[in-house]
Amino acid sequence: MFPASLCYTKIVPVDEVEEPSEGAFVEKATGKAVAQITQAEFFKASTAQELKGIYQQLSSQFTLERKDTEISALLAAASQVSSTSQSLSQSASEQAASVEQTSATMDSMSASISQNSDNARVTDGMATKA
DSSP states (O other), rough: OOOOSOOOOOOOOGGGGGSTTTSSSOHHHHHHHHHHHHHHHOOOOOSHHHHHHHHHHHHHHHOOOOOOOOOOOOOOOHHHHHHHHHHHHHHHHHHHHHHHHHHHHHHHHHHHHHHHHHHHHHHHHHHHHH
C-alpha cells in the first residue's frame, strides 16, 4: 500500500526516449532502496505496455473520496475578521483626524504665545519709557 503522501515522478517508457542523458535512468536496486526508505513501491517500465499496466495497477489502489465540510463557522469568522478590519480602519481614520485637529490647535496656541510675547515686549518698552 502507498503512504498518504505520494511522490510523483514523470514515467516515460524507455522506447519513447530518443537520447537518454547520462544518469537518466534509475537502477532497479537504487529505485527499490528509495522506495523502501520512503515506504513506497518501486515500478520499472521498459515499454509503453508495461507502463500502461503500472498505471492500471495504481488506479486500482486509489479511490476518490468526496467529503462535505461545514464551513459556516469559517464564513462567520471571515465576516468577523472583515468587521474588525473595518472597525480598525475607522478608528485609524478618527485618530488621524484627531491628530490633525491637535496639530492645528498647537499651531494656534503657538501663534497666540508669539503674539503674547510681542505684546509683552511692547508693554515692557512702554513701561521703561514711562
